[in-house]
Amino acid sequence: MDLRFRNRHGGVRPISFPTQPPAMNLLSCIHDTAPIIEAKDSDLGDLFPPGFLDLYEVHSYRNAARILAHACPAEFAEITARLMAFRIRTEDIVAAGGNKSQIAKSMEQMLNPLGWNETRIRGDLFITKMIVTHEEKRRIAGKNRGQTVTEQRQHDEIYKVQGFIDGHKIDFVKGRVAFDLEWNSKDQTFDRDLYAARTFYECGIVSAGVLLTRSAELAPLFTEVARRVEMKNFQNKYGSSTTWMKKLLYRLDAGRGGGCPILALGIRPAVVSDFDDWKARHPVIRHAVSLDIDGHDDEDEMG
Structure with a gap:
């Protein structure tokens, strides 16, 4: 804002006013320098077996990895050992969807015999309403009579x-550990999973939860698959609105898991065991195919 002021001698000089109130400048400084509070753990140490991080992207919230390793060592060792051996075939990625994918079935076949079972909880809430009344009475006997x-x-x-x-259900529960697999569902499924995990935790049933989903590192592999299959809706099947790690992390960063410690694991390309052989047997039949997991899936073009 620029105004002009005429003095008593006839001279004119501009008067300038600040465009932003000083209070706003102060708030900006405070916001820029305020320390960040987050529930994500920065150092996982050597909690995982050698080679585990080559297979899985790992994010620990509220000390989940340490709690699992030290408070539930048997279950943690069992789940990490099984995940080290877990592999996915490319044909399982290409297979048409259904009520349950072959990948989910493989996980069940691996964990159910060890006592990891689907678990659901329900409960009624009992409320005690305590009503206090006051009544005045006159003493008719004794020292304070009257x-x-x-x-x-x-x-x-x-x-x-x-x-x-x-209705709160978790795919696999053993001891005090909850484990859920989300290979390919709508990303809103993460809200259901986190709500279930925090409910189990708040009821004192589990000490921590583990969520396994797809790492964003699989996107280039999926793009190569899309170029080699007849399935035109492949990009939609694994599109941006499905369960990718990024969709889980922003929910965890926003605190949707409540106080429940959550270990988020993302499946990396190394878990897909036969991709190079499969690719050699399936030549490219489409070009200009890309899979944008951030929300802009491009349409494929026949080449």
């Missing part, structure tokens, strides 16, 4: 909220 005293009485009323906790 004085008025106030007596306090309490009676309770019990109410029940049926099904207060209901």
